Each structure stands twice: as structure tokens, then as C-alpha cells.
Amino acid sequence: MNYHWDWQFFFQEADDGLKYYEWVISGLGWTTAVSLASLAVALLLGSVLGVMRTTPKRWLVAIGDTYVDLFRNIPLIVQLFLWFFVVPELVPDKIGIWMKQDLPYIVTAVVGLGLYTAARIAEQVKSGINALPRGQRFAGLALGFTEWQTYRYVRLPMAYRIVLPALTSESMNIFKNSAVTYAVGILELYFQYKQIIEKTSQVLEITIVVTMAYFMLAFVMNRMLAFVEKRTRVPGLISGTGGK
């Protein structure tokens, strides 16, 4: 193959005075920041929606179901474009102008990715709560807990433990999904990848490096949550005795 391998280029200076490897590191930083912030949004909102979908209140269930249907059936990139280019036009002028001029890109991107992921988390939280025997709720109510307290002290602590493996894979997915935010101007890892290819044409080297970086992010996340899983496991359940 007449491809010219050159690993040295990472230490060459780019136009902005930084070296190319520093572009990679800065991209890695933004990817981590966007992903973790979106994950926080998604966990919070996803939990609320997931709980709503298991309550006896019809209208709460309907809101939760509609949200999940809406956000799961539109591609992520389209959702991000809606938040960036459509929503500012639909809201009152004042807010629209503020969104376009003063609101940092990163906030919109994090909210967009977070709301998208929340639909997935809501599915999992719901299935975790539904996996519990009905008696758990009744036992809580019999102890004099309010409906909310049965969630807080009885059902959610178990539900989260049950769905932790699924949440782990969703948390690993969010790093991959965060790559899509390049399309709305976030200078994350994929953006830098694309930019370095345009500047240097060293496709293979940078592909190897960026791929390894994504591997590493997913791996670290996986190990961290495996640790949480180990620390929070419930003795007596199948998952509580063995497993990884």
C-alpha cells in the first residue's frame, strides 16, 4: 500500500499554535463533559418519567408514554437540529433571540442529548419497577408509607439495582451518541477527528487513536459501573451471588 505512515504528525503544530495531540485531548475532554452532563440530565428526567409511567394516575402514564414515543422515534441528529434551528423560531421572539445569541451551544447540545437519552432510561426504570412483585408496594402502603414513600424507600432502591446492567450499557452508549453533537458545533472528539483528517490526511493513524480513545471511555465507564454494581448488589438474588 502506498500509504505514507507518519506517527510524528501528532507532535506537529497546527494553525492555532496547539499540537495535534492536544486537539485530540481537548476533544476527549469535551466528549467526556458533554456525555457526563447529558447522562446526568437523562438519569434525572428518565427516572421521573419512568416513575410516572408506573403510577396509577392515567394522565401521568399518558405523559410518560407520549414522551418516550416521541423521543425514541426521531433520529438524534434531527432532534439536535430541532433544538438548535427550529425551537428558537417557535418560542416568543425574546427567548428565541436569547437562545440563538446568549445560550452557550454546549447547553443546548447537552439538553438535546439528555432529553434523547432520557426516553431510553425511562424505559429501563419503568421495566425495573414493573419487575418487582406487586406485594412490595402493598407492603410499603401497609406500613403507612405514602405512594411517593413506597417509591423512595422500597421500590426505586430495588428497581435501580435490577436495571443497573441496562443502565451501564446506556451510559456507554452516550459517549458514542455524543459524537453526533459535532453537527451542531461542539468541538468534541469526533469533530477534532474530522478536522485533523482534513488538515493532515493521516486517516489511518488518527482513526486508530480516536477509536482507542472511544474504547477507553466505554471501558472506564463499564468498570466504574461494575464497581457500583458490586457494591450495591442485594444478597440472595441471582445477581447477588455470582456474576461479574
Place this chain on the structure above:
Amino acid sequence: MSDFDFSVITANWHFLAEGLRYTLQVTVTAMIGGIIIGTLLALMRLSSIKPLQWFAAGYVNFFRSVPLVQVILAVYLILPLLLQFLTGKMIPIGAENSAYFTFTIFEAAYYSEIMRSGIQSVPRGQIGAGYALGFTYGQTMRLVVLPQAFRNMLPVLLTQTIVLFQDVSLVYAIGATDFFGAADKITQRDLRPVEMYTTVAVVYFVICFALSRLVKRLQARIAIIR
């Protein structure tokens, strides 16, 4: 917001429809190719030959750990290099064609995991029964195990296809004109983002929502066999 201008949509519907057609073509190609390659990978993963197991596991884990947008761009740039190395000639592929290849090999990893759990859901006795009838390994798989695995996993395979249908929008990264790409190009020219992006979102929603409801009904129908 000013008025929602439907004429932008009607004036460009032909271009949008072309984009949608391309999206559907990529989806169907990648679904068929991905399920075939994915099934082969699943059989390799479950075979008793170690190197085959390693290869399949490596393939699946690799593609499941990298972002799809990155694979789309990397394949688009690396495939011509590879072809040039193999044939000695420069063969221009084009963004549109490279996407067919990318989605097929990428989705194969996901379909493979589905087929693997499908095969594992078939009772072990079925394989024994196949051998007892004098079938070879290939016949047992083809005539006994795979049809059942496929049937059990049909709803999951279709759900993955809906995800794939949405993911085709990421060919934006290499500038191919899929449904979303078409709308984006019209937006660049006519500067009507509200109409264009809303149309894309609504059409995607209607198609995916309807399909996912159908899959749910199918699931309820299939679930009774055991």
C-alpha cells in the same frame, strides 16, 4: 415565528422523496446483508472452533464500541485506499455507495448479538433431534435451529431495523443525500429550517411510530408458541 410556509415543502417534495428513497434503500440493504452476516457471525461465536469464536467476538465488540458517525467517515476514507491496495487502481466509490457497505458491516454486529440470543433460545434437544434424524451440522442449523431462532427474534430484529432506519440520517457526516441530508441541503439554499427540519421529524416519527406499533402487535402474536 413567522408563518409556516407549506409551499417550501411542496416545491421540494420530489427532492425529499428521492432522499427518503435512498434512506429506505440503505435500510433494506443493510438489514438483509446485516442479518446474513450477523447470522454467520453468531454461528461462529457459538461454534466450538476457538479462532472463529475469537474473530466473531472481536468483530462484534469492535463495532459496538465505536460511534457510528466515526465508522461512516472512516470507511468512506479508508475503503478507497484498501481497494487501491487490492486492485492497484483508483476506484472512486462515492459517499452514497460507501454508506451501503458501512451500514451492512456495522449493523451485522448488532444483528449478530440478536441472532446469538435467538439461537440460544432454541432448546438443546432440537439439535440432538436434528442429528438423530441423520442431518449434518449445516442441515440441523438451516432446517431446525435457525428457522426457530429467526422466528423467536423477529420482533427484536425489526426493532433493530427501526433503529437502523433512524441511524441512516448520520450519513450527514459524509454529505450523502439521504432524507435528512436532502432537507438539510434545501435548508442551506432556501433558508427555511423550521419547515424542513419539522417535516423530517414528523415523517420519521410517523414511520417509526407506526412500525414500532406493528412490531408490538407481531410480538403479541408470536409470543404464544411456548
